[in-house]
Amino acid sequence: MQIDDPAVIAEARAVFDRYEDALMNNRTEILDSIFWADPRTVRFGIGEILYGHDAIRAFRASVKAYAQRVQRKVHIVAFGRDFAATHLEYERVGTGLIGRETKIMARLPEGWRVVSAHVSLLAPDPGMQPR
Numbered sequence: 001m002q003i004d005d006p007a008v009i010a011e012a013r014a015v016f017d018r019y020e021d022a023l024m025n026n027r028t029e030i031l032d033s034i035f036w037a038d039p040r041t042v043r044f045g046i047g048e049i050l051y052g053h054d055a056i057r058a059f060r061a062s063v064k065a066y067a068q069r070v071q072r073k074v075h076i077v078a079f080g081r082d083f084a085a086t087h088l089e090y091e092r093v094g095t096g097l098i099g100r101e102t103k104i105m106a107r108l109p110e111g112w113r114v115v116s117a118h119v120s121l122l123a124p125d126p127g128m129q130p131r
Helices: 006-024 028-034 053-062
Strands: 042-044 049-051 069-079 083-092 098-108 111-121
Touching: 006 028, 006 069, 006 083, 006 098, 006 111, 028 053, 042 053, 049 053
Parallel strands: 042 111
Antiparallel strands: 042 049, 069 083, 083 098, 098 111
């Protein structure tokens, strides 16, 4: 198994970038299409625990706008040709809060899909000054 094949990393990065653009512009149909349309898909968010694509889609439909964020660090690892993980460290605009997001992706017959995602925010440091 080849780890970090540059072509696979580029494919995973393209999905990552497409997702980020859709998230920042609240393009729900694109966000939904990037996730595996299957009851086994999981998304743990800041305040939600979602099992299955239907639950994820229902959550997305309820969001009026996502908090804007600035990417601080992106890390992608690929295992073979069909499995990758993306990791994002970000800062929420105007708050100084630091968030983390991991997406596990698999190449399926319909293309790359997120099969599991986890989003979290670090607890604010009481001594932290807003940026």
